[in-house]
Amino acid sequence: xxxxxxxxxxxxxxxxxxxxxxxxxxxxxxxxxxxxxxxxxxxxxxxxxxxxxxxxxxxxxxxxxxxxxxxxxxxxxxxxxxxxxxxxxxxxxxxxxxxxxxxxxxxxxxxxxxxxxxxxxxxxxxxxxxxxxxxxxxxxxxxxxxxxxxxxxxxxxxxxxxxxxxxxxxxxxxxxxxxxxxxxxxxxxxxxxxxxxxxxxxxxxxxxxxxxxxxxxxxxxxxxxxxxxxx
Amino acid sequence: xxxxxxxxxxxxxxxxxxxxxxxxxxxxxxxxxxxxxxxxxxxxxxxxxxxxxxxxxxxxxxxxxxxxxxxxxxxxxxxxxxxxxxxxxxxxxxxxxxxxxxxxxxxxxxxxxxxxxxxxxxxxxxxxxxxxxxxxxxxxxxxxxxxxxxxxxxxxxxxxxxxxxxxxxxxxxxxxxxxxxxxxxxxxxxxxxxxxxxxxxxxxxxxxxxxxxxxxxxxxxxxxxxxxxxx
DNA sequence: CTCAAATATCGAACATGTTCGATAATATAC
DNA sequence: GTATATTATCGAACATGTTCGATATTTGAG
Numbered sequence: 001x002x003x004x005x006x007x008x009x010x011x012x013x014x015x016x017x018x019x020x021x022x023x024x025x026x027x028x029x030x031x032x033x034x035x036x037x038x039x040x041x042x043x044x045x046x047x048x049x050x051x052x053x054x055x056x057x058x059x060x061x062x063x064x065x066x067x068x069x070x071x072x073x074x075x076x077x078x079x080x081x082x083x084x085x086x087x088x089x090x091x092x093x094x095x096x097x098x099x100x101x102x103x104x105x106x107x108x109x110x111x112x113x114x115x116x117x118x119x120x121x122x123x124x125x126x127x128x129x130x131x132x133x134x135x136x137x138x139x140x141x142x143x144x145x146x147x148x149x150x151x152x153x154x155x156x157x158x159x160x161x162x163x164x165x166x167x168x169x170x171x172x173x174x175x176x177x178x179x180x181x182x183x184x185x186x187x188x189x190x191x192x193x194x195x196x197x198x199x200x201x202x203x204x205x206x207x208x209x210x211x212x213x214x215x216x217x218x219x220x221x222x223x224x225x226x227x228x229x230x231x
Numbered sequence: 232x233x234x235x236x237x238x239x240x241x242x243x244x245x246x247x248x249x250x251x252x253x254x255x256x257x258x259x260x261x262x263x264x265x266x267x268x269x270x271x272x273x274x275x276x277x278x279x280x281x282x283x284x285x286x287x288x289x290x291x292x293x294x295x296x297x298x299x300x301x302x303x304x305x306x307x308x309x310x311x312x313x314x315x316x317x318x319x320x321x322x323x324x325x326x327x328x329x330x331x332x333x334x335x336x337x338x339x340x341x342x343x344x345x346x347x348x349x350x351x352x353x354x355x356x357x358x359x360x361x362x363x364x365x366x367x368x369x370x371x372x373x374x375x376x377x378x379x380x381x382x383x384x385x386x387x388x389x390x391x392x393x394x395x396x397x398x399x400x401x402x403x404x405x406x407x408x409x410x411x412x413x414x415x416x417x418x419x420x421x422x423x424x425x426x427x428x429x430x431x432x433x434x435x436x437x438x439x440x441x442x443x444x445x446x447x448x449x450x451x452x453x454x455x456x457x458x459x460x461x462x
Numbered sequence: 463c464t465c466a467a468a469t470a471t472c473g474a475a476c477a478t479g480t481t482c483g484a485t486a487a488t489a490t491a492c
Numbered sequence: 493g494t495a496t497a498t499t500a501t502c503g504a505a506c507a508t509g510t511t512c513g514a515t516a517t518t519t520g521a522g
Binding site for chain 1: 498499500501502503504
């Protein structure tokens with residue numbers, strides 16, 4: 001697993017395969033690009049690919065892992081520079097879509113695995129996945145590091161639901177056929193503002209009773225999670 | 232396509248295949264049940280299955296079509312008997328899950344196709360699918376036939392978003408591992424009440440401005456649709 | 463009932479993701 | 493530098509969804 005174990009040759013071949021796969025996936029889509037074609041393009045035997053990736057889907061996963069890493073890096077900057085909740089959310093989600101854009105043509109496969117409850121890679125699955133945990137941690141930091149003063153009950157659930165919100169945006173994006181995904185960016189802009197408004201409203205004492213019922217409901221249907229260390 | 236064209240023998244064989252497939256899908260799951268096993272169980276040659284179903288996924292689709300038909304039938308009763316919006320929604324969604332329960336083990340495949348934008352069967356795809364249209368029409372009737380007095384802007388979008396809400400419930404249900412999907416039913420109960428509350432609140436003149444901004448936003452990101460005849 | 467057209471069935475073959483066992487290349491210890 | 497262990501690569505084979513062409517069965521007109 002650890003990259004330190006990788007021999008230079010292994011790294012080179014892995015990259016050759018990824019380059020070949022990207023080319024073919026973009027050109028013909030995931031299903032139409034066969035492992036044999038990828039092998040030819042990468043100048044290796046089909047069987048060799050399986051030395052570097054457990055399955056064809058894992059090749060796509062590798063691209064997504066790359067996006068995630070770039071995104072994590074970008075978020076460090078964003079979250080250091082910006083303290084307003086709304087702007088933090090806007091930039092983080094915007095960046096995610098922007099980084100994923102080159103892979104849009106075949107990113108539907110990811111939601112394919114995401115929808116399968118049996119699949120351990122599914123972000124909704126009960127078992128914890130490192131991928132989801134990292135992504136969730138990011139949203140926790142997005143919330144906790146912001147300048148927003150949140151009621152305790154809101155603070156308890158906000159990060160998790162912003163994560164879910166992000167999933168919804170991605171689902172919309174995958175089906176968005178407008179040029180350059182303009183509609184998705186527009187949706188982000190509108191919904192981020194809306195969320196900000198809701199968060200502000202949620203602090204009004206007048207509606208506290210309703211809000212508390214609401215957040216209690218939202219907490220109940222979140223997947224169980226271990227208690228986290230304070231902050 | 233039309234069933235009137237089906238010869239008796241065709242109907243019998245089709246049923247044999249569906250019975251065999253159901254048995255094996257439930258027993259071993261969709262992926263583990265092979266076409267050859269289904270063929271053996273149904274006492275036909277593998278190739279014969281393809282005379283009745285274009286692909287393996289279409290077998291699952293057939294089960295879903297069955298559920299949809301039963302549900303449509305059940306909804307006629309529900310919507311005739313009950314006029315309160317909340318109760319109509321509760322019963323319609325509850326019934327859907329209840330009817331789908333026998334197929335839960337392999338119903339993830341449906342969301343698999345649902346997530347693929349290329350797939351014309353996807354309920355989110357741009358092209359209209361008869362399946363989605365029927366389902367949407369049901370929710371339009373659910374809203375328009377209810378006793379609720381709705382502001383025009385709410386009325387314009389409510390049905391579509393209740394349909395989307397139902398999709399969310401199904402997604403939750405697919406990943407719900409609690410016994411008898413208790414958590415899903417609980418979620419339905421809670422969210423239906425919440426929706427009712429929101430609909431009631433939406434009629435308060437005090438918050439009309441906010442509501443109108445909100446519904447305008449929601450309308451913008453709904454897929455384009457032809458104008459419907461009045462009612 | 464007869465027979466041609468339509469339909470249903472089948473065995474064999476194909477395409478593609480994947481596995482296996484053997485071989486070659488590389489890294490590591492001395 | 494040599495021997496050994498580890499790693500990478502490969503050709504061949506396998507499993508499974510699917511297609512093809514031929515054959516059998518059913519349907520429907522006269």
